[in-house]
Amino acid sequence: MGQAQGHLRIENKDMKVLEELKDRVMLTTVGRAFQWARASSLWPMTFGLACCAIEMMAMVASRYDIDRFGAGVFRATPRQSDLMIVSGTVTHKMASRIKRLYDQMPEPRYVIAMGSCAINGGPFNPHAYSVLKGIDLYIPVDVYLPGCPPRPEALLYALKQLQEKIKAKGGDSPSPRAAAK
Amino acid sequence: MEIAQVHERLRSELGDGVLELKSLFDPVIEVAPEAIARVAVFLKEAPELRLDTLMCLSGVDYGKSFAVAYHLFSLQHRHKVALKVMLTKEEPTLPTVEGVWKSANWFEREAYDLYGIIFSGHSDLRRILLPDDWEGHPMRKDWQYPASYRGVPL
Numbered sequence: 172m173g174q175a176q177g178h179l180r181i182e183n184k185d186m187k188v189l190e191e192l193k194d195r196v197m198l199t200t201v202g203r204a205f206q207w208a209r210a211s212s213l214w215p216m217t218f219g220l221a222c223c224a225i226e227m228m229a230m231v232a233s234r235y236d237i238d239r240f241g242a243g244v245f246r247a248t249p250r251q252s253d254l255m256i257v258s259g260t261v262t263h264k265m266a267s268r269i270k271r272l273y274d275q276m277p278e279p280r281y282v283i284a285m286g287s288c289a290i291n292g293g294p295f296n297p298h299a300y301s302v303l304k305g306i307d308l309y310i311p312v313d314v315y316l317p318g319c320p321p322r323p324e325a326l327l328y329a330l331k332q333l334q335e336k337i338k339a340k341g342g343d344s345p346s347p348r349a350a351a352k
Numbered sequence: 353m354e355i356a357q358v359h360e361r362l363r364s365e366l367g368d369g370v371l372e373l374k375s376l377f378d379p380v381i382e383v384a385p386e387a388i389a390r391v392a393v394f395l396k397e398a399p400e401l402r403l404d405t406l407m408c409l410s411g412v413d414y415g416k417s418f419a420v421a422y423h424l425f426s427l428q429h430r431h432k433v434a435l436k437v438m439l440t441k442e443e444p445t446l447p448t449v450e451g452v453w454k455s456a457n458w459f460e461r462e463a464y465d466l467y468g469i470i471f472s473g474h475s476d477l478r479r480i481l482l483p484d485d486w487e488g489h490p491m492r493k494d495w496q497y498p499a500s501y502r503g504v505p506l
Contacts, residue, residue: 263501264483300490300497300506301482308504 178338179203203338209253209279210334212241216252216276220259223286223320227258230323240330249275254333256326257312260288260295261303273310281337283329284312287319294319353431355379358401365398366390380421380434385446388437389473392452395424395433402428406449409459411467413493418444418469439469448474466491 179199219227230237237243246252249272261269273282284306287293292304306312313336316329353361359373359381369387374380383391395403403424412419422435437446448471450456460471461480468489471477479486485502488495500506 263486263504266504267483303504304506 179207206338210337213254213281213330213333214244214246214252215242215254215256216249216272217245217247218255218257218272220257220261220265221288223258223288226320226323227256227285227326230326235323235327237327237330240327240334242330249273250277252276253279254281254283256283256285257289257306258285258320260293261306262301263303264301266303266306266309269306270309279337281313281333282306282310283314283316283326283333285316285318285326285329286321287317290315290317353400353429355381355433358395358431358433361398361401362391362394365394374436378434380436382436382438385437385439388435389447389449389452391435392422392449396452400429401433402426403431403433404428404453406453406455406459407432409449409456409463411463411469411491413467413491415493417441418467420446420463420469422449444468445470445472447472450474465489468492 179197181198181200181203219225229235231243231245242254249255253276255273255276257269273280284290288295288302289306289312292299292302295302296304303309314329314333316325318325321329356373356379359370362370362381366387369384369391371382371384374382395401403426405425405427407423407425408421409423410421412421418439418441420437420439422437424433424435426432439446444467446469448456448460450460450471450473457474457476458480460469460474461477463469464471464474464477465479465481466489478484482490483501488498498506
């Protein structure tokens, strides 16, 4: 049960639980359980664009293993993934394709902008005419991860932050329909 | 074969289209724009030349004029030749060499995309590096940085 308990378990002092069941019975809400499930099994989409993709691959490999956080199943199709790690330089030509892939992801969906190119164009800001100055000009971003490229441990930290964001109150992705309500 | 000999051979074979041998950093044969197609065919077919590989085709902007530079290599005879075609800014057009060397297809698309040099007779002359609805040719010396593209600030 480990650390999941801290988020899931609701302490209800009034409930009388038998001593021997205290270790095996836990009280929680459906919302918390859903959020815990979403955070613990984020399936990323294979979306390596440039050099940051190499660090993402390093993170997926055995030394920094992302699979122990439940996120090791990289899906090739956006229809089955709920996390897009934008790793690498985004050109204007590619930006329209990224928008299309983001639209094809079912909700709840999350985006990590990995590396300085995805945050604001990176070393190509301001002079490169073909580089999009930050992916958040096209799609909403949940976690910004600076670095050029960020170390694999930094990407794991970003994933942890995203998990905390999901488990916190109102951790759903900023979808347009939710914002319109 | 040295480039001076290649120049002599070209001169004797094709006459007026072949202009002078310029010795810049490396010696370059200057060719008139309308003659480049015949020169290309001859350079590839001639048995002692056999320049069958187009290593690179580049556009150049000299500020007042354009140019296209060809770098050729022969895998059989292991010699290299460089050609240059000078163009005017008002009419940057010249025939394509795509029929001679297939790699010229993408090279010429790149020269068109970045400089606006038109290759007449090209089978598929469209942008290759920039998005299809981009306006302007960025490698020109007089190109201005636009404020935005499709509403997104540049």
